Amino acid sequence: MQYNFDEVIDRSNTGSIKWHYADDTIPLWVADMDFKAAQPILDSLQRVVDHGILGYTKQSDDLYQAIIDWHSSRYGLQLEADQILFSPGVVPSISLMLNLFTEVGDAVLINDPIYTPFVTKTKLNGCKVVSSALVEKQGRYEFDLADMEAKIKKNRVKVFLLCNPHNPGGRVWTADELQAVLELCKKYQVAVVSDEIHQDLTLSGHTFTPFLSLAKGYEHMVVSLTSMTKTFNVAGIKGSMIFVKDKALATQIKQQQQLNDEYELNLFAYTVMQSAYEQGAEWLEQALVYIEKNIDFTLQYLATHLPDIKVMRPEASYLIWLDCSAYAEEDKALYDALRDAKVELNSGIQYGKEGHLKLRINVACPQSILAEGLNRVKQALA
Ligand SMILES: Cc1ncc(COP(=O)(O)O)c(C=O)c1O
Structure with a gap:
């Protein structure tokens, strides 16, 4: 079957750790994708629920x-x-x-x-x-x-x-x-x-x-x-x-x-x-194609609007490591500027000294959300 990774699913009020805000902040942080799980997985859970004995x-x-x-x-x-x-x-x-x-x-x-x-x-x-x-x-x-x-x-x-x-x-x-x-x-x-x-x-x-x-x-x-x-x-x-x-x-x-x-x-x-x-292989194959498109989209966007960010293109995962030292002098100020612009990325410093003035962005979401999130990153840094 063909999955629709463009579908925007409201995750507010679901207890999601990623979507923890009281306002309309866009979360591009924790390693969690905004995609519905593969249908065979959902079906298998449904069968257990229908059976009713747990x-x-x-x-x-x-x-x-x-x-x-x-x-x-x-x-x-x-x-x-x-x-x-x-x-x-x-x-x-x-x-x-x-x-x-x-x-x-x-x-x-x-x-x-x-x-x-x-x-x-x-x-x-x-x-x-x-x-x-x-x-x-x-x-x-x-x-x-x-x-x-x-x-x-x-x-x-x-x-x-x-x-x-x-x-x-x-x-x-x-x-x-x-x-x-x-x-x-x-x-x-x-x-x-x-x-x-x-x-x-x-x-x-x-x-x-x-x-x-x-x-x-x-x-x-x-x-x-x-x-x-x-x-x-x-x-x-x-x-x-x-x-x-x-x-x-x-x-x-x-x-x-x-x-x-x-x-x-x-x-x-x-x-x-x-x-x-x-x-699940069919879902995974399609998800990876979508993720690669989002990686390309992000790299293109950053090259155009924030050209001094040094980007490490991932060889695995939907997480991209960004060196923002051209745009910031202090880690907390960098993170806070993004939060003020209503977008959240992981602060690089939480991954060690080498993460100084770096950010980790998660691009595993519908491209419409990613695009708006990137606009806010631009607004915060440019
Ligand atoms: C490298 C790595 N190990 C482990 C985990 C989490 O594993 P678990 O939820 O099974 O404890 C993550 C989650 O992002 C991760 O990136």
């Missing part, structure tokens, strides 16, 4: 098969059912892995900029954040491997939290880049927790590599975290997966999950996960 539910063999088929056909990642664990979210899984791989006071390596919970969860787990800035080369971020190695050595880093693809920079790390990271982590026996939640939002011309697919021989030190929630815009449903290839590590994770009783999802999450992976 009792305790376990995951089915068909669900495991749907996950296995999706990852094998798209990314060549071969999984078996006992290598797939369920978790209420990728962020809770990050905390769980920090618990497992570290003691209080241990050092955890992250990149800067980075998705904020990488830092906050590390601190809440009593660990030390060791940050390695990504380096911008020809308009895209790269790892600074020498800096990462020096910091791993100096701080005796125990875990590297990898964001693959990267949020907020939108990089889809190449197999060669990931291989180099793997070699480094192997050399110093650093565990790798790879957050791959943006995997399915990889844009044309780029190839996503699951970190686990490279990790043969080091699988006892690697986990991948992913979910259907970003891909299919069902974040309110909650639910994610942990992929772990090493049997002993899987047992340890399961024990840790038993502690918090966090190893199972709810009926709606299992339902959505299965219908999404079995029947």
